[in-house]
Amino acid sequence: xxxxxxxxxxxxxxxxxxxxxxxxxxxxxxxxxxxxxxxxxxxxxxxxxxxxxxxxxxxxxxxxxxxxxxxxxxxxxxxxxxxxxxxxxxxxxxxxxxxxxxxxxxxxxxxxxxxxxxxxxxxxxxxxxx
Amino acid sequence: xxxxxxxxxxxxxxxxxxxxxxxxxxxxxxxxxxxxxxxxxxxxxxxxxxxxxxxxxxxxxxxxxxxxxxxxxxxxxxxxxxxxxxxxxxxxxxxxxxxxxxxxxxxxxxxxxxxxxxxxxxxxxxxxxxxxxxxxxxxxxxxxxxxxxxxxxxxxxxxxxxxxxxxxxxxxxxxxxxxxxxxxxxxxxxxxxxxxxxxxxxxxxxxxxxxxxxxxxxxxxxxxxxxxxxxxxxxxxxxxxxxxxxxxxxxxxxxxxxxxxxxxxxxxxxxxxxxxxxxxxxxxxxxxxxxxxxxxxxxxxxxxxxxxxxxxxxxxxxxxxxxxxxxxxxxxxxxxxxxxxxxxxxxxxxxxxxxxxxxxxxxxxxxxxxxxxxxxxxxxxxxxxxxxxxxxxxxxxxxxxxxxxxxxxxxxxxxxxxxxxxxxxxxxxxxxxxxxxxxxxxxxxxxxxxxxxxxxxxxxxxxxxxxxxxxxxxxxxxxxxxxxxxxxxxxxxxxxxxxxxxxxxxxxxx
Ligand SMILES: [Zn+2]
Numbered sequence: 001x002x003x004x005x006x007x008x009x010x011x012x013x014x015x016x017x018x019x020x021x022x023x024x025x026x027x028x029x030x031x032x033x034x035x036x037x038x039x040x041x042x043x044x045x046x047x048x049x050x051x052x053x054x055x056x057x058x059x060x061x062x063x064x065x066x067x068x069x070x071x072x073x074x075x076x077x078x079x080x081x082x083x084x085x086x087x088x089x090x091x092x093x094x095x096x097x098x099x100x101x102x103x104x105x106x107x108x109x110x111x112x113x114x115x116x117x118x119x120x121x122x123x124x125x126x127x128x129x130x
Numbered sequence: 131x132x133x134x135x136x137x138x139x140x141x142x143x144x145x146x147x148x149x150x151x152x153x154x155x156x157x158x159x160x161x162x163x164x165x166x167x168x169x170x171x172x173x174x175x176x177x178x179x180x181x182x183x184x185x186x187x188x189x190x191x192x193x194x195x196x197x198x199x200x201x202x203x204x205x206x207x208x209x210x211x212x213x214x215x216x217x218x219x220x221x222x223x224x225x226x227x228x229x230x231x232x233x234x235x236x237x238x239x240x241x242x243x244x245x246x247x248x249x250x251x252x253x254x255x256x257x258x259x260x261x262x263x264x265x266x267x268x269x270x271x272x273x274x275x276x277x278x279x280x281x282x283x284x285x286x287x288x289x290x291x292x293x294x295x296x297x298x299x300x301x302x303x304x305x306x307x308x309x310x311x312x313x314x315x316x317x318x319x320x321x322x323x324x325x326x327x328x329x330x331x332x333x334x335x336x337x338x339x340x341x342x343x344x345x346x347x348x349x350x351x352x353x354x355x356x357x358x359x360x361x362x363x364x365x366x367x368x369x370x371x372x373x374x375x376x377x378x379x380x381x382x383x384x385x386x387x388x389x390x391x392x393x394x395x396x397x398x399x400x401x402x403x404x405x406x407x408x409x410x411x412x413x414x415x416x417x418x419x420x421x422x423x424x425x426x427x428x429x430x431x432x433x434x435x436x437x438x439x440x441x442x443x444x445x446x447x448x449x450x451x452x453x454x455x456x457x458x459x460x461x462x463x464x465x466x467x468x469x470x471x472x473x474x475x476x477x478x479x480x481x482x483x484x485x486x487x488x489x490x491x492x493x494x495x496x497x498x499x500x501x502x503x504x505x506x507x508x509x510x511x512x513x514x515x516x517x518x519x520x521x522x523x524x525x526x527x528x529x530x531x532x533x534x535x536x537x538x539x540x541x542x543x544x545x546x547x548x549x550x551x552x553x554x555x556x557x558x559x560x561x562x563x564x565x566x567x568x569x570x571x572x573x574x575x576x577x578x579x580x581x582x583x584x585x586x587x588x589x590x591x592x593x594x595x596x597x598x599x600x601x602x603x604x605x606x607x608x609x610x611x612x613x614x615x616x617x618x619x620x621x622x623x624x625x626x627x628x629x630x631x632x633x634x635x636x637x638x639x640x
Pocket of ligand 1: 355356357358359360427428431432433434435
């Protein structure tokens with residue numbers, strides 16, 4: 001609309017509205033979905049319907065996604081049976097190795113690691129057969 | 131009746147003995163024909179002192195010709211060969227990993243090769259444990275391996291150990307070797323081997339395989355982490371699957387075992403391993419090899435850390451809560467009153483007692499063999515995934531069966547009636563039938579017993595227990611009619627394996 005029609009006060013008001021629209025957009029951007037790949041192997045895939053690779057969009061949230069949140073999300077959204085064979089307390093059960101982009105999660109900060117777009121998180125149940 | 135039963139039994143026994151005699155004849159013939167040294171005919175059953183493996187000064191003419199194709203590799207050369215021939219390797223586990231590892235180490239000319247296994251060759255081993263042969267079923271695995279390797283390369287010194295590695299004997303044996311290969315099949319022995327290798331300061335080349343996947347790491351080498359650095363806590367026993375339960379494609383341990391031999395050869399010859407602080411993940415279904423970086427040695431590790439609390443071997447079976455073998459464990463979660471043995475089930479079948487046979491094996495196994503009675507297949511996994519759905523399916527199966535029985539009853543009104551159910555026969559003989567109701571929540575009064583079966587009689591117990599608990603819960607929540615009779619669930623002790631052993635010797639065992 002023609003801004004000349006507004007009083008100076010109105011113009012000022014409009015400006016602030018515009019400003020907050022930008023803020024909102026920025027905020028929406030911050031909350032956008034986070035695409036990551038979650039993989040299971042070594043038998044851990046049997047807990048999620050025998051599907052190994054899951055390309056998922058994590059819902060946008062105010063705080064950054066950390067592995068600790070991802071674990072809960074996985075338990076609620078991907079694990080179909082016996083969640084106790086995936087999680088123990090707030091971390092993975094003994095015998096599951098977590099890889100973040102092909103590196104042991106211990107090298108990456110474990111539960112505190114902040115997920116980035118396109119990260120690949122792998123949960124490997126160690127094998128013992130021979 | 132009693133007498134014919136015992137004749138049957140005797141005939142069965144006789145058959146077994148004849149088989150045994152045949153097997154012994156085979157073994158004897160094999161032993162007579164083999165040109166093995168006496169040591170290779172008698173495996174060691176305890177730790178014993180070996181003479182030091184002297185350093186090799188020169189290669190003989192025979193050596194040079196035999197190993198020529200690796201001698202001309204600049205990375206390996208005569209230097210590598212001489213080191214290899216001065217090195218001793220201990221393979222723990224003479225199975226799917228141990229066989230390919232042993233054959234390549236022997237072929238390459240390792241100085242001394244020790245092979246530890248407490249087990250004997252079985253027919254179901256042969257698809258992956260490729261150094262054993264059909265006529266060696268029943269022979270010690272460690273003996274079988276070294277005799278196959280001896281034919282390939284008699285220059286190697288072989289030491290077969292027919293024993294279970296334990297906290298008592300492990301250090302004594304391991305101390306006498308330079309490199310150790312973990313080719314075992316169970317968690318407890320893996321922790322035992324790790325700790326022993328840390329205490330004896332030996333590199334541990336560790337392999338494992340299951341289904342279509344394999345893993346490989348070298349522990350405790352060049353300052354890298356040990357198994358406990360990675361896995362301070364053992365996995366819960368119920369999360370651990372072995373090859374006889376989960377299955378395995380033979381080539382997968384073949385590939386991982388070969389890689390173990392390769393890494394051992396690289397360490398022995400001075401090239402060094404590529405898998406210190408790294409793990410190889412092989413996925414045969416995807417056809418992918420992935421190598422991932424592991425954490426470094428943990429200063430807090432209780433065995434290899436800066437202030438270790440484990441300074442001698444402990445009780446690993448207790449630590450892991452699981453046995454130091456991959457033999458099938460017999461569960462006992464169900465009360466005896468809810469169990470029948472295979473003979474009792476056979477009698478049920480011959481009395482034609484109506485019952486629902488609930489087979490809880492995975493779908494794929496239903497194609498292998500089934501008991502001679504129509505069955506409802508609801509895989510064990512379904513009971514874990516969705517117990518209420520599985521229970522609904524079972525209840526539906528009972529209803530269908532009751533209706534069928536009712537129909538056939540009407541048709542043969544005058545013929546001898548197959549009265550009563552298993553449940554009724556055992557508790558309330560001569561009960562009169564009522565028509566099945568159309569009400570979904572109603573279970574007919576002449577409910578057949580549910581007989582639950584699986585391969586070995588473990589899952590079947592768990593399922594019966596789960597069904598009993600679920601129905602009890604549904605009853606208490608008013609989801610089921612309170613007036614309906616209890617459904618008697620039983621499981622068949624020992625499952626199909628027991629059926630094959632005690633009822634039908636022609637029934638396949640897998
Ligand atoms: Zn350690």
